[in-house]
Amino acid sequence: RVEELKMLENDGNTRDTIVAIATPPGVGAIGIVRASGPHSWRILEECVRKDIGTERKVRYGNFYDSDGNIIDEVLFVGFKAPRSYTGEDMVEVYCHGGILVTQKILEEFIKKGARLARNGEFTRRAFLNGKIDLIKAEAILQIIEAKSEESLKLAIDNLKGKLSGEVSAIRKMLIDVLSKIEVTIDYGDDIEIPREEIVRDIENAVQFLSEKLAHADKGIHITTGVTLAIVGKPNVGKSTLLNRLLVEDRAIVTDIPGTTRDVIKGEIKIRGIHFVISDTAGIRETEDVVEKIGIERAIREASQADVVLFLLDATTGFTKEDEYILNIIKDSNFIAVWNKTDIGNKFSKVSKDGDDVYISASTGKGLRTLENKIIERARPLIEDGQLSHVTTRRQLEHLKIVYQHLKKALKSLSGGYPVDIVSIDIQNALSELDKLLGTNFTDDLLDNIFANFCVGK
Ligand code: GDP
Known part of the structure; x- marks a missing residue:
């Protein structure tokens, strides 16, 4: 193409x-x-x-x-x-x-x-x-959008060919493996099949990929920011808190329950860590169609967020509505945050670790403590482990599929099947690498990637 x-x-x-x-x-x-x-x-x-x-x-x-x-x-x-x-x-x-x-x-x-x-x-x-290949195109966008030193560095490395080079090396090695297999097919019994060599090559690739995959989240978090979702029943103070955190007024603060119907996003930096923060629709059981859509989005947002702020109202205490929400988010990385502590004191322990945070979004009281708690939860996501140059979900998804194809090939080989049986797995892995680099692409894929660029870039 x-x-x-x-x-x-x-x-x-x-x-x-x-x-x-x-x-x-x-x-x-x-x-x-x-x-x-x-x-x-x-x-x-x-x-x-x-x-x-x-x-x-x-x-x-x-x-x-x-x-x-x-x-x-x-x-x-x-x-x-x-x-x-x-x-x-x-x-x-x-x-x-x-x-x-x-x-x-x-x-x-x-x-x-x-x-x-x-x-x-x-x-x-x-x-x-x-x-340029697609990974480098993504790197250019990341350079333009970089909000932290680390994300800029990752992006520059990738523009200079770091991840592309590693991926191309695997690609080349797999092509070699494939040609070794094909020679054995073409010349049959006359040629000795370098089975061990092939197994070793594939094992090396699998080893490399598993390390990449294990640390991919870190590169993605550094590049795109740690996602933080604010959830809670209507009127608990989600928009007020978001505004506090964003400093600027991005969300409309109102008294009518259920008015923040869409997900509102903003970006903040707390102690040098870049967060994408979203204020979601108040979650509650409802018959209203539009509100329902907002709530579904809120639930999705909460389930995908790296850190969830579960906002509770100190003037009402823990209610049935809160219980409904807690059930939805209980497996996420959530922090229970009691708001409106300037006018209420009906608290109970909600966090798994019993470490609830007490704030007033209106006055700003307790905000430092909340930020410390957020940082405590976010830090492991970007600081632990090795640095990975996988910086987008797209890259991660392709690499995962390559990994699966190669694991399958190894399984067949260790099961004693003839070597040529794995050539289809290797072809599949190669075609996935081609998608990652962009040697093989669709217009939709390009539209998707380049839609995020500005005009003139
Ligand atoms: P949301 O529906 O969860 O987004 O809630 P809002 O942020 O719109 O707040 C609902 C109402 O509660 C507004 O009238 C806010 O001014 C008020 N409110 C929010 N946070 C606090 C707080 O910490 N203390 C007090 N006294 N009022 C608050």
Whole structure:
């Protein structure tokens, strides 16, 4: 598929020229507009009314609109395929960072035949042109989104090929194994089957994968943050607590029970650890359809969260509604948090360890203690054990499947079956590795990955 697309691309005009403002919206010292594709050089040369000249060399000039008016004084640079980010002909224009200036430059490109790039389309083209594999594409997104030193480091390592290299090494080894097996099939009795060698190779891969898998959660937690869900019956103070934790007002605080119907997310850093925190719909038994959907989501959120804050109301004490919720979350990593302690004192012990926390989301009382408790629960997730360069669920899922195929192969081999019986398992493992790297991909998969990118990347 990649080969096919590469051939199409060699034809030059088969692809659109895309353009986007690469800098964030708003006012800044410099704004960057970038374009990629067969017409990028031509369009820019028309706009600046001079040659781009040598590739990768910055030039200075005026940028004109179609009526001959100067939009701005700019610097610009051209890149020739394949020596560019996307692997195609590309140009970048550095203008003054006003909202109108960048917008007008963008519009000129569009008037002259480019189209607006979709989210992540530059990186998508880099992938399709074989400049990067999917793990590296994910790493680029992670660099942009990195919120902690550790996540940045992991992402840079992967952009430099850490995980891709390890995965490719396994891939190469499996291809070797497969060809050893195929030789024995083709030449039958004339060739001695290196059975032990094959078993050893597969065992090595399994060993490597099991270590990767054992520590994968850590890399994912560092990259995406530790998830924290706030659950509790309606009106217990979930939104108030979320706002407290977020400092900024992301959730609507109201007096009517059942109004936080969707899951509201925010991100916070407590003592250097990055958390994705969600305020869920108040969980209670209900006949209301919309509320039911919210509650189902809340339950799902709670069951997937790394840490759950189970909020209880000190003015009502432990009620039937709380019991209903406790039943749902009892197996999760939850902390029982008594809220509204400024106006109530009806407590009972709810935590497994009897270590309930007492706060007032309104006044902020007890918040430090709560944060300490959260950190205590979160720390093992990102600090224990070896560092793994598996950084997304997608990577983890593919590696798990590869592992299962190879385990199956080993089982057949130790059961004394002929060596060639495992070639199907190895082929399956290889095809899964191809999906992981992106040698084998579907448009849906790419849409999924690149939808999270910003326009212009
Ligand atoms: P939610 O439905 O669980 O999200 O609850 P809200 O955050 O919307 O809070 C419900 C009501 O309880 C609001 O009127 C809040 O001001 C109030 N409330 C929340 N936390 C506290 C608290 O710690 N003390 C007091 N006195 N009131 C609180």
